Structures are given as structure tokens and as C-alpha cells.
Amino acid sequence: MWDGRRETRHQERKKVELYLGLGSNQGNRELNIEHAVSMLNVEFKTPYKAISSLIETDPWGFESQSRFMNAVVLYELDLPEGYNPEAEGLMILEACKDIERRMGRDIEPRYDESGKRIYSDRPIDIDILLFGDNRIDCPELTVPHKLMQERDFVMIPLREIAGQTGND
Numbered sequence: 001m002w003d004g005r006r007e008t009r010h011q012e013r014k015k016v017e018l019y020l021g022l023g024s025n026q027g028n029r030e031l032n033i034e035h036a037v038s039m040l041n042v043e044f045k046t047p048y049k050a051i052s053s054l055i056e057t058d059p060w061g062f063e064s065q066s067r068f069m070n071a072v073v074l075y076e077l078d079l080p081e082g083y084n085p086e087a088e089g090l091m092i093l094e095a096c097k098d099i100e101r102r103m104g105r106d107i108e109p110r111y112d113e114s115g116k117r118i119y120s121d122r123p124i125d126i127d128i129l130l131f132g133d134n135r136i137d138c139p140e141l142t143v144p145h146k147l148m149q150e151r152d153f154v155m156i157p158l159r160e161i162a163g164q165t166g167n168d
Contacts, residue, residue: 012081016132017049018092019162021145021154022071023125029069030054032103036124037073039099050074052157060151062119072129072157085134086141093141096126129158 020040024032033054041047052072059068079088103124110118129145136143148154 013078014081014083016077016079016083016134017130018044018075018077018128018132019130019158020073020075020096021125021127021129021148021158022073023068023153024123025059025064025066025068026121026123032124033069033071036099036103036126039102040073040075040096040126043095043099044075044077046075046077048073049076050161052160055153055156057153059119059121060153061117064121066121068153070153070157072154072161074161085131086136086138089128089131089134089136089141089143090138092131093128096128100124100126127154129154 022033022036024036026032037048037051051074054069054071057068057070059066100122105122105124110120112118127145127148128141128143129148131143134143145154148158
């Protein structure tokens with residue numbers, strides 16, 4: 001469980017913006033995204049600060065009859081000054097993967113013979129897009145998300161809410 005809000009006596013705190021991309025192309029897509037956001041609110045022990053409009057898009061990276069519903073959500077996390085971005089990022093990633101699992105997603109990535117990732121339909125996908133001004137590059141996590149610039153289904157909703165700090 002992500003524990004960035006753990007209490008530390010007399011330690012300075014820092015607000016850090018976390019942008020997450022959400023997508024769903026199985027079941028009730030809108031409800032799946034709404035449910036994932038509710039679970040994220042509980043996990044992060046704070047309500048989101050902003051959420052984009054939903055946009056419907058074709059699948060990216062694979063063929064499917066089912067279109068995706070996508071959104072971006074912004075959280076403002078209260079972290080200890082001097083926090084370790086990679087460690088916190090990996091805890092956030094595990095929290096997102098846990099929510100995906102609980103919502104029925106098979107989260108083990110699959111690859112073809114050439115090593116290219118195979119994408120498939122899913123009830124929910126949660127990606128860490130931006131985590132403050134941090135740069136993280138480890139085997140499990142790359143922040144900023146390495147493919148977000150190529151994906152209109154990320155960039156359009158991200159631009160809609162970038163820099164917002166009030167609840168919608």
C-alpha cells in the first residue's frame with residue numbers, strides 16, 4: 001500500500017502533483033474509470049484535485065472491436081521534504097497495479113517473439129504520467145511516461161487539467 005502520507009514528527013512537507021492516465025475498453029467503461037478514481041482516492045487518502053473530461057478513442061497498439069474511454073486525473077500528494085522519488089514512485093505504481101488487479105485486469109505483460117509488448121482489452125489501465133518534476137528511470141517505472149507524447153488519448157485530457165489545483 002502506498003504510504004506517502006505517513007506521519008513524521010517535525011518533518012517539513014511538500015505538495016507534489018501526480019498525474020495518472022486512466023483507460024477502459026471492457027464493461028461499463030465510464031463506471032470502471034469512476035470506480036478506479038474512487039479506489040485511488042482511498043489509496044492516496046485524499047480526493048483528486050482535478051479530473052479531465054472523458055474521451056473515447058480507438059485502441060492504441062492493438063486491434064479491437066471495443067473503443068477506449070480515457071481520462072487523466074490529478075492528485076496533490078503531501079510528501080515529506082527530501083522524499084525518495086523512485087521509492088515513492090514504485091509504491092504509487094504498486095498501488096495502481098493493485099487496483100487494476102482488483103478490478104479484474106491481468107497485469108502480467110505479454111511479449112511477442114521479437115520482444116514487442118502485446119496489448120489487449122482491459123477493464124482498467126492506470127499509468128503514471130507525471131510525478132512532480134521528478135525523472136524516474138528504472139526497470140519497473142519511467143516517469144515522465146515514455147509514450148505519453150505519442151498518445152492523444154493522454155495528451156488531450158492532460159492538457160485540459162494541467163496545473164489545476166481545485167476540485168471539479
